[in-house]
Amino acid sequence: xxGMRCPQPAAATGTxxxxxxxxxxxxxxxxxxxxxxRALVLSCDEKSQIQALDRTQPILPLAPGIPERRTHxxxxxxxxxxxxxxxxxxxxxxxxxxxxxxxSEFLQFLRTIDANVPGDLDVHLxxxxxxxxxxxxxxxxxxxxxxxxxxxxxxxxSWINQVERWFATLTEKQIRRGTHRSTRxxxxxxxxxxxxxxxxxxxxxWSKSADDILASIERFCLRISNSGH
Numbered sequence: 001x002x003g004m005r006c007p008q009p010a011a012a013t014g015t016x017x018x019x020x021x022x023x024x025x026x027x028x029x030x031x032x033x034x035x036x037x038r039a040l041v042l043s044c045d046e047k048s049q050i051q052a053l054d055r056t057q058p059i060l061p062l063a064p065g066i067p068e069r070r071t072h073x074x075x076x077x078x079x080x081x082x083x084x085x086x087x088x089x090x091x092x093x094x095x096x097x098x099x100x101x102x103x104s105e106f107l108q109f110l111r112t113i114d115a116n117v118p119g120d121l122d123v124h125l126x127x128x129x130x131x132x133x134x135x136x137x138x139x140x141x142x143x144x145x146x147x148x149x150x151x152x153x154x155x156x157x158s159w160i161n162q163v164e165r166w167f168a169t170l171t172e173k174q175i176r177r178g179t180h181r182s183t184r185x186x187x188x189x190x191x192x193x194x195x196x197x198x199x200x201x202x203x204x205x206w207s208k209s210a211d212d213i214l215a216s217i218e219r220f221c222l223r224i225s226n227s228g229h
Contacts, residue, residue, distance in 0.1 A: 039122040042085040042094070042113065043163040046132075047170070048101045052077040052186035054179045078183035082170075082190060083109040085125070086163040091201035093166060095194045097187050103135040110141060110148075124149045126161055154217055156224075162204050 054075050081101040085094040096112050098105040117123055127133055129152040142148050153160045174193040180186035206213070 038120070039124055040117055041088050041124045041126065043088055043161050043166075044083075044085040044113075044125045044127040045161055045163050045167070046081055046083050046101060046106070046130075047167045048081040049079045050082060050175065050186065050190070051079050052180040052183045054181045077181055077186075080183050080187055080190075081105070082167075084163050084166065085109075085113055086166050087201075088126075088162055088203060091203035092198050093163075093194060093201070095190070097190060099183070101132070103132040103138055106132045107138060107141055110138075110145075114145060114148075119147075122147045122149060124151060126151045126153065128153050128158065128161065129155075154221070157217060157220070160213070160217075165204055 054077060079099075081098050083096045083098065083106065087093070094113055094116055096109050098108070113123065113125075125148060127150070132138070133150075133152075142150060158164050170190070170193060174189055175186075178186075178189055180189060208216075
């Protein structure tokens with residue numbers, strides 16, 4: 001397993017609201033920048049309500065001096081949800097599609113992660129605190145699987161979760177320019193992209209250190225704490 005041992009959380013100073021969760025955020029930030037030994041750090045989330053869209057008229061392809069042309073209107077053919085976990089060390093993605101987006105589907109995805117990660121490794125999940133991630137059944141599942149460690153990202157800080165960037169790449173390269181006449185066709189396209197991507201995965205590389213990331217989060221928290229909301 002590639003990565004460095006994660007440093008112990010350091011003491012923090014600042015406003016009470018920030019201090020209360022600062023050490024947890026420091027551990028999370030260090031984990032996503034320097035994956036710990038004998039553990040897998042997975043950036044986890046759902047891309048919900050992905051629409052199967054088909055244009056009302058056929059797309060006209062590129063021609064010399066003429067750009068690709070397509071109608072602005074479309075027909076909807078249902079939706080699907082992609083649950084995904086990005087290994088931040090290797091870039092590989094565990095993905096699973098479901099027609100609904102509830103805690104029961106999230107639990108199924110957790111079982112898929114558990115089955116795909118070697119049993120001798122701890123699993124650190126970086127994800128937001130959406131309601132389906134913390135229902136009583138989900139909490140019970142985590143309690144029965146102590147090798148899983150959950151790190152919730154701060155509110156309005158989805159940029160920390162690298163799988164969000166991967167979702168953007170999926171949208172740009174596979175979904176946005178495609179036409180899908182059924183939900184099944186859309187799901188086949190997403191599975192095909194997953195297979196192609198995982199054949200040669202590439203991890204995202206942070207351009208800032210964990211301390212720089214935390215400083216940015218602290219400035220944001222101070223700004224919203226003093227805004228009178």
